[in-house]
Amino acid sequence: MRILIVGASGIVGRAVLGELGARHDIVTAGRSSGDLRVDITHTESIHAMYEQAGPLDAVVAACGKVKFAPLSALAAADYGIGLQDKLMGQVNLVLIGMHHVMPGGSFTLTSGLLDHDPVLQGSSASMVNGALNAWVRAAAIELPNALRLNAVSPGVILEAMAGYAPFFRGFEPVPAARAARAYAKSVEGAQTGQVYQVS
Amino acid sequence: MRILIVGASGIVGRAVLGELGARHDIVTAGRSSGDLRVDITHTESIHAMYEQAGPLDAVVAACGKVKFAPLSALAAADYGIGLQDKLMGQVNLVLIGMHHVMPGGSFTLTSGLLDHDPVLQGSSASMVNGALNAWVRAAAIELPNALRLNAVSPGVILEAMAGYAPFFRGFEPVPAARAARAYAKSVEGAQTGQVYQVS
Numbered sequence: 001m002r003i004l005i006v007g008a009s010g011i012v013g014r015a016v017l018g019e020l021g022a023r024h025d026i027v028t029a030g031r032s033s034g035d036l037r038v039d040i041t042h043t044e045s046i047h048a049m050y051e052q053a054g055p056l057d058a059v060v061a062a063c064g065k066v067k068f069a070p071l072s073a074l075a076a077a078d079y080g081i082g083l084q085d086k087l088m089g090q091v092n093l094v095l096i097g098m099h100h101v102m103p104g105g106s107f108t109l110t111s112g113l114l115d116h117d118p119v120l121q122g123s124s125a126s127m128v129n130g131a132l133n134a135w136v137r138a139a140a141i142e143l144p145n146a147l148r149l150n151a152v153s154p155g156v157i158l159e160a161m162a163g164y165a166p167f168f169r170g171f172e173p174v175p176a177a178r179a180a181r182a183y184a185k186s187v188e189g190a191q192t193g194q195v196y197q198v199s
Numbered sequence: 200m201r202i203l204i205v206g207a208s209g210i211v212g213r214a215v216l217g218e219l220g221a222r223h224d225i226v227t228a229g230r231s232s233g234d235l236r237v238d239i240t241h242t243e244s245i246h247a248m249y250e251q252a253g254p255l256d257a258v259v260a261a262c263g264k265v266k267f268a269p270l271s272a273l274a275a276a277d278y279g280i281g282l283q284d285k286l287m288g289q290v291n292l293v294l295i296g297m298h299h300v301m302p303g304g305s306f307t308l309t310s311g312l313l314d315h316d317p318v319l320q321g322s323s324a325s326m327v328n329g330a331l332n333a334w335v336r337a338a339a340i341e342l343p344n345a346l347r348l349n350a351v352s353p354g355v356i357l358e359a360m361a362g363y364a365p366f367f368r369g370f371e372p373v374p375a376a377r378a379a380r381a382y383a384k385s386v387e388g389a390q391t392g393q394v395y396q397v398s
Contacts, residue, residue, distance in 0.1 A: 043275060071341035075294065076242060076287055083282055088275055091326075095274065115329070118337035118392075127290075130314070130333025131326045138317035138325030142270035193317075 002027065003187060004056050006040065006049075006093060007063030009033045011159045012110065015176035016060055016183045027053055030063070040064070040089030043096065050100040058106045058187045059097050061090045066125045068167060074124060082128040091135060094149060103145040108186040109136060111153040111195065119167050129153065133195045140193030148192035154179035155199045174198055201226065202386060203255050205239065205248075205292060206262030208232045210358045211309065214375035215259055215382045226252055229262070239263070239288030242295060249299040257305045257386045258296050260289045265324045267366060273323060281327040290334060293348060302344035307385040308335060310352040310394065318366050328352065332394045339392030347391035353378040354398045373397055 001024045007013040008028035017026060028034035029049055038049040040063055050056075064086025067078045090109045097107060114122045115130035133151055140149040156164050158173035182196040200223045206212040207227035216225060227233035228248055237248040239262055249255075263285025266277045289308045296306060313321045314329035332350055339348040355363050357372035381395040 071294075071338055072297075072343065076291055079287065079290065083287075087326075087330075088278065088282075091278065092275055095270075098271075114337065115333035116336065118333075118340055120341060123334055123337040123341065126337030127286075127330045127334040131286075131330035134314035134317075134329025135322055135326040137315065138313065138322040139270055141317055142319060142322065144271065 001025070001057040001187070002055060003058040003060060004029060004036075004053055005060045005062065006030070006038060007061060007110075010062055011157055011176050012154065012179055013060075013062040015180035016062055018177065019180035019184050020060075020187065027056070029053075040093060041084050043092055046092050046096045050097060053100070056097075056101050056105065058108070059093060059101060060108045060183055060187065061093050062110050062183075064089050064110065064128070066128050068121045068125065070121055071123050079124050079127065082124040083131075086125075087128045087131050090132060094139065098143060098145075098147055101147060104147070106148040106150070106187055106192075108183050109149075109151045111151045113153055113155050113197070113199070115153070117171075119171075121167060136195060137193050143192075148186075148190070150186040150192060150194045150196060152179065152182040152186065152196045152198060154182070172199065200224065200256040200386070201254060202257040202259060203228060203235075203252055204259045204261065205229070205237060206260060206309075209261055210356055210375050211353065211378055212259075212261040214379035215261055217376065218379035218383050219259075219386060226255070228252075239292060240283050242291055245291050245295045249296060252299070255296075255300050255304065257307070258292060258300060259307045259382055259386065260292050261309050261382075263288050263309065263327070265327050267320045267324065269320055270322050278323050278326065281323040282330075285324075286327045286330050289331060290338075293338065293342075297342060297344075297346055300346060302346070305347040305349070305386055305391075307382050308348075308350045310350045312352055312354050312396070312398070314352070316370075318370075320366060335394060336392050342391075347385075347389070349385040349391060349393045349395060351378065351381040351385065351395045351397060353381070371398065
């Protein structure tokens, strides 16, 4: 398969590259590194990426920003960061990509556990993850050309604990390589409309 | 209790008014009718509503628009309608209202079943409902002054089937009065961070 990984230089993206790169042809994309450059918050940038990418059998999105801050410090504009970046950035990778990915191909997005297991300062991430999981279930039943769509919802990633530990005390960290296997399950399996929780 | 119902003229809002009006002091608000007028897509309008509302013990939101359309016809701007109106409109009722509602008071928002039980043309509603349910779970653990926050997620409402039936074939309709009892459970009970599914 020829697989595009958006966010390939991130901790999860690198692990997905390690998992899928062993047996597939990978095209990497990212904001500031990779075979292709893309700003997922701009639809024109996503269009341009797909034009350059050539034929694809699968797209993996391991990208997207949200703001962590106390509820009392989050205004509508702060929630807008997560809605425009991690949510609509990934959604637009599908809405635009469904015209570029080969029939029978797949999209795999990244959410996270905060939709059902919230932490202090994480309300924007919770919102975005809940939106992504629900959208994946809904959009999967409407995709044309037998395209498939799943989400991977990993717990806090072990290799990211240097930065995330203060937000996730008591959470069992998930090695990135373990999360990466759920992406392979989505890309190389046949299921659609699923949210793979990796804990 | 003194309870503000936003969207009081809608099918669900009227039923909540019927349920809670029998034993509480109700202030109604809506886009074009009610004791107070509010456009939930503008934070200044929400601020003005709360200034006029006086002391409140509870806020019920039974309001919010989303666009129904096939996945292939929904662009980012179309998803933006639901994100700005039903999602951030209700979220802003809480973010702004938490400075106006009395300590120990509550907020009750409205989502819907499409986050886990999707239909054709409903992907924007699914996204918004998933976002609302997850945000409620997360924001509830950070609200100050013992404020509580829950969501009611009703099935398709019986009295709305004239318009909604083509989208919801085979779904068991829920009478608005049955949904309204879940709002009473949220307002008059003591739970927080809950999503009450009414089916």
